Amino acid sequence: MDYPFNSIEKKWQKYWQEQQTFAAQDQSDDPKFYVLDMFPYPSGAGLHVGHPLGYIASDIYSRYKRHKGFNVLHPMGYDSFGLPAEQYAIQTGQHPKITTETNIATYRRQLDQIGFSFDWQRAVQTSDPSYYKWTQWIFIQLFNSWYNTKTDQAEDIQSLIHLFETEGNIDVNAHSDSTIEFSAEKWKSMSEMKQSEILMDYRIAYLANSFVNWCPALGTVLANDEIKEGVSERGGHPVERKKMRQWSMRISAYADRLLKGLETIEWSDALKEIQRNWIGKSEGASIRFKSTSSENEIEVFTTRPDTIFGVSFMVLAPEHELVEVLTTEAQKEEVAAYVKYAASRSERERMTEVKKVSGAFTGAYVLHPFSGESLPVWIGDYVLAGYGTGAVMAVPSGDQRDWDFAQHFSLPIPAVIEGQDVSQGADGRYEGRLCNSDFLDGLTVKVAIIKAIESIEKKGIGNGKVNYRMRDAVFSRQRYWGEPIPIYYKNDIPKALPIEALPLSLPEIDKYLPTEDGEPPLARAKEWNYGGNPIETSTMPGWAGSSWYFFRYMDQMRKDGMANKKSLNYWQNVDIYFGGAEHATGHLLYARFWTKFLNDRGYVKVDEPFKRLINQGMILASDGQKMSKRYGNVVNPDDIVAQYGADTLRLFEMFLGPLEQSKPWDTDSIEGVHRFLRKLWRLYHNAENNIDIVDAEGSKEELKVLHQCIKKVTEDIERISFNTAVSAFMICVNRLTELKCNKRSVLEPLSILIAPFAPHIAEELWLNMGHTHSICKVPYPMYEKKFLVEDAHKYPVSFNGKVRFTLDLPNEMDKKALEEAVLCSNEAKKWLGGKTPKKVIVVPQRIINVVL
RNA sequence: GCGGAUGUGGUGAAAUUGGUAGACACGCUAGACUUAGGAUCUAGUGCUUCACGGCGUGUGGGUUCGAGUCCCUCCAUCCGCACCA
Known part of the structure; x- marks a missing residue:
């Protein structure tokens, strides 16, 4: 006897499509909930088993929320502009539009057979003129x-x-x-x-x-x-x-707003940290140094203005605009040669040869603003043109790069913090007191920074400043x-x-x-x-279309705007977003930027696009590599669906482990999940494969098993722990099978409970139990505490922390009575060995620990 | 170098608040039914010991009646950033 997953799944997919079961309502008295997956780029290779991982998770969550009475928006579409289609067009002459359409058709077919509850009416494609009209419109607003x-x-x-x-x-x-x-x-x-x-x-x-x-x-x-x-x-x-x-x-x-906004959203710490690093905020001071020979000034940014008296030279990036102006006649040749050399090095070389010190002296000097000393101006490619002002005040005692440079070119390395040893390398300590620093002498670093900025501002040669690593895009x-x-x-x-x-x-x-x-x-x-x-001949980058698509889903047909105000106000932003962490510094940052901009200009109501974000891990091939056509290790979900059905694929991908963790694809345990679904089917059907349930109240034990499952699964869905939810179903079905339970009052709630995970089989069971409407919007079972309370607890009894035996004791006993009951028990005598316990720890409903 | 994450059986993993470590599943062992089984069912399965027991969550220490969980040290793996002044 087997459950006919093939015919069941096709039937329900067709039903959902015809009934528009998953269409979101534009207006509703129900609370809204917006569940979104990251936009796929429809590649020619189609889906592999790694792609659906996040879609299955988001689908479970969407279906769960529908059962919970929410008006759920769960759309899907395509980020359909991109390089691969264009490169294929260059090779073959085929219009990228055609390639893209073919690929989208493949994606759609593959997605459909997994039984996702997408509202396909709302699908968008970034390469569709009716969509990119509004991408262009947003560009104009930005302009x-x-x-x-x-x-x-x-x-x-x-x-x-x-x-x-x-x-x-x-x-x-x-x-x-x-x-x-x-x-x-x-x-x-x-x-x-x-x-x-x-x-x-x-x-x-x-x-x-x-x-x-x-x-x-x-x-x-x-x-x-x-x-x-x-x-x-x-x-x-x-x-x-x-x-x-x-x-x-x-x-x-x-x-700064992108940085601050991170505190208001529920994203993983890892992802927030990546964005924080990318934005790269640092606080310090901007200081201008006057040239000794002209009116020119070199402006630098430093996070350690306290070490101003440790400056022994200046370094400009080779691309710095003052290089040509400041260089003396005598040094022209050498500097020009160095600039040429620096320009010839690729980013790659520059990065791999970080340790190699190089530079040239310009012949120019600037004045130290406080000591009045002349400081030589050098150029060196360790100074980046793109960060800060493209120039640094070198403090070799405190900065290893400056130290290396000073050492290499025999420049002085004055120490400015008490106890600093600069003979072997820089000492960038943040503790201690300043020395050799005139008016900063004796101050702690923290105080000296404040004092230094004050003096710099008073002198009118600079000011306190916040600098960001992030450049314009x-x-x-x-x-x-x-x-x-x-x-x-x-x-x-x-x-x-x-x-x-x-x-x-x-x-x-x-x-x-x-x-x-x-x-x-x-x-x-x-x-x-x-x-x-x-007309301008360049086009927009891939991230343009994906920076606002989540707003378009709210009202994707709109011809007179990106979406109507009413829909934007109703749906607001994405409640939960599923996707990979690889978009941390691209899409996820740009989408936040555009949302803040659209909010500033009054076009949208929200300041952050994605309230909660779940990063699903990657599914690797069984060889531990990324799944890719190139390595020939791709597993196609079509094959799994054909062999075991979509419900098995869905459960299996969730059962693989925690969603956020990357893991190799290993089909060994797929049989176990498939076996579970068959066992579930058998719980509702007899040996002749006919539905076999009775209208009766569940026994105390049956209801306990059911309600344990309701509690566990509901909690697990809320915290996106789907692997443990699947085990909870297995435990429940195993127990009910043992109890030979065939009661409607137990099996009906169970079918609803499992519907978000294995929707096809759930619909079929629901239908076979005599229902005429889809299970998708039936209220989710509520867990009731009264079914779980017990009269007695099985206490683990430990001696000096080691569990020796268990003892069933009634719940109405107080601590004192519990202690006595344990000490009087036969097993306890053996472990007590005649001794009197020093102490007995009793934690009601948990454990008893005897300390000897 | 800086930052983040993760280390638990033969394998994927669980343990949500400090309270019976290894749930659930795979695999494996033995058995039942069977012409047969890659079907189904039953029992067992952390390591060690004949046994009582002992040992076990990357390492070493600490806090606690009690630590996978909290604190400190170190190690390994993965990811992100990387001359960011």
């Missing part, structure tokens, strides 16, 4: 916004223009790259071009010349998070630093298969397209390659202009 540091939020660029027109920019508090100051009169007298350039320094989506990560093999620039260990994350190609005019996102304006990609950036150039001035011109659809082109002049593929399009003005 038309600036960051007001006074109100600490993004505002309409018009309010900034108004400020410029009335008072210039001197008193404007903005997150900006602007270094020039102007009055209202000056602003009004500027050309449109000049004004446009200035506004670019304020816009949140802006065009600027910046050092970018250029990947020649991919023919595009990459964001920092797309580079791992100095090579491109995709393909592992070398990356160069190159100065290019690119669209960027002023995410740095949000650094480069947004342009020189690719075809992405959202076109909705900008056109009128007389070389970038302007946003009007909303009527959206979506700016991808043009058809003859080849998906850059032009002969090295222009991006879109430059091949013949009619790529707006009213005769050229």
Whole structure:
């Protein structure tokens, strides 16, 4: 006798589809609950058994919440722009749209047969013009916004223009790259071009010349998070630093809010820590050092302003703009050679040769602001152009890198903290008192930092400052298969397209390659202009579409906005988000950034997109490697479903271990899970495979078993511990089988209990028990304490902490009586050995410990 | 180097608040039924000992009547960041 999973599963999948069982209600009196999975990129390889892991977990949670009376939004869609489809297009000439559609069809078929409760009506695809119209619209909002540091939020660029027109920019508090100051009169007298350039320094989506990560093999620039260990994350190609005019996102304006927001959301500590490190906040001071020979100043950032008297030289990054200005005639040749050498080194080399000290003396000197000493200015590539100001005040006594540099070039290493030994290396201690430091002498480090900043500010040579590691994100990609950036150039001035011109659809082109002049593929399009003005030819990066898709699901058909206000206010944000930790510094950061921006501009109600986040681990191949077509170790879920059914696959993936842990795929125990489902089936059916239950009250023991299971499973679902929930079902079914239980009052609640995990078999059992409607929205059984209380407890009795025997004792006994009962028992005599116990610890309902 | 996570049987793992370590499952051993079984059922299964018992949660220490759980030390593995001033 077997349970016919094949026909059952197909039947119910069809039923759910026809009945739209999982359609979320746009309006409802029920409380809302939003369960989301990370958007998949539909690759040509299809799903492997690792993909459904998170989807199964989120599906269990969604189905559970429906039983609990929530109006659940559980959508799925596709992050369908991306490199693989484009690369395939380059090789074969097939339009990426076609490849993408084929792949999506495969994904859909594979997902469907696992029985997920997605509301497919709401599906979105980022490459669909009706979707990317609003990605482009958001880009335009970003372009038309600036960051007001006074109100600490993004505002309409018009309010900034108004400020410029009335008072210039001197008193404007903005997150900006602007270094020039102007009055209202000056602003009004500027050309449109000049004004446009200035506004670019304020816009949140802006065009600027910046050092970018250029990947020649991919023919595009990459964001920092797309580079791992100095090579491109995709393909592992070398990356160069190159100065290019690119669209960027002023995410740095949000650094502090992105950091603070982490305290308000339920994410794993590991993930929060990754984001914290990425944002990289450090507090210190900004200090300017005057050149001895010109009006130039070198600005540095330091976290240890207390060690200002330990500065014995300055170091500039080779790319620093003052290098050329400051270098003396005598040193020109040497410095030029070094700059050339530094530029020739790839990021990779620079990273692997960290220990190798190199640099050159510029011949220039700056004045120490307090001692008036002359400090030589060097250049060295251990100083990064991209961090802080691209220059450091070298304190070799406290910083190992400075120490190495000083040692190598025989520069002085003055100690400034009492007891510091700098003969073998730097001593960056944070405790102790300052010495050789003039007015800081005798102060502790902590006090000296405050005092030093005070003095620096008083002298007008700098100020206390918070610095962030996170840079603005480069947004342009020189690719075809992405959202076109909705900008056109009128007389070389970038302007946003009007909303009527959206979506700016991808043009058809003859080849998906850059032009002969090295222009991006879109430059091949013949009619790529707006009213005769050229349109931007770069496209958006992969993370654009995925930075707001969770809002689109709330109202995916909307033609006059990203989603209507009512839906956005009702669904608000994602209650629980399932996905991998690999998106920590990419998608998860950008989505938070865009949400905060949309919130600032009043388009959405929430400040954080994902309230709770669960990182499912990876399923590795049985050889311990990642599952990949490349290694030929991919296990396809289709095969498992065909052999054992979807319910078995679902239970098995959950039973494998804790969701958040990575684990190898090991099918050895799949039989056990399948056996369990058959045992469950047999509990409801007789030997002839006919339903066999009676309308009777469960016995005391049966109800106890059931309610233990209800309690355990409910708690386990809430804390996303699905492996232990599956064991609880096994224990329950084993016990009920032993008890030969076939009572409706026990088996009906059990079928509801297991429905989120094994929905197909649960529906079938429910139907066979005589119900005419789907089990999916039947209220979840409630655990009742009264079924679990017992008259007696089986006490483990230990002597000096070692358990020797157990003793059944009634619950109404008090501590004293329990103690006496134990000491009088026959077993106790043996262990007491005639001695009188020093102490007896009695913990009612738990243990008894006799101390001898 | 810095930060995070994890170390429990032959295997995947459980132990949610400090209270019978190894639930549940795989595997293995023996048996039953059977023409047969990769079906089903029963019993056993941490290590060690003939046994009483002893020992057991990466290492070493500590707190406690009692520690997988709390504190300190060290080790290993995995992940993230990595010249971040």
